[in-house]
Amino acid sequence: MAKRLKPAAKVIKAVGLKGDVKVYPFDGSFEQYVNEKFLYVGDDPTTTQTLQLSAIAKTGKFIRYAVQGNESREDAEDLVGKLIFTPADEDEILPEEIIGFLVVTTEGKPIGILADIMPIRGQDIYAIDSGRKEILIPAVPEIVRQIRFDSRTITIEPMEGLLDL
Missing domain, CATH: 2.40.30.60 (RimM)
Known part of the structure; x- marks a missing residue:
């Protein structure tokens, strides 16, 4: 490997x-x-x-x-x-491994495709291409609930108003 x-x-x-x-x-x-x-x-x-x-x-x-x-x-x-x-640590997720994953809500609603990861101090920002606009979300455990490599999906629980901007 x-x-x-x-x-x-x-x-x-x-x-x-x-x-x-x-x-x-x-x-x-x-x-x-x-x-x-x-x-x-x-x-x-x-x-x-x-x-x-x-x-x-x-x-x-x-x-x-x-x-x-x-x-x-x-x-x-x-x-x-x-x-x-x-x-990289064995359990560490590298940006190039998840770019292109489908981002969905915890209810299963598709949001878009993870297009980029922007590192900033303290946390990363996920840039999601929804097809109509770019959505930026903080990559924190309170929002990003699960990353599944088998289905190539990222499940998020967006706080109220996060996807409305």
Whole structure:
């Protein structure tokens, strides 16, 4: 079975002459992977190569890392714009696994097709294409009740007025 990967950070720019990079982590858990595991770098999860980093300095939201194997600024520049992926947990649902699922209410009424997942701090937002308009709903347990891979459906219990906008 192929390794399931999730985007965890992005290489923003090359720093210095020794091949260091500045990285923007997507969440606070990124730093634990740097110390414990191999990371993967690439444009998407299917075209990655392994990567080992060690932290040098943190400035605001960005972290400067030394990249094992990089010897020059040019080596670092080859990584700029690439995503850094970490292994997904076994029970973690990745966005690409549920895009295209039919979204229905708990009463069985079809709402539309899950077209996109927008990550924001604290929770994701599901963008549902109803055929007439785009409906945005927060991906929280109070609303998203069930995701079924066998029937490719997502069951939601929308709060009053959520689907009327």
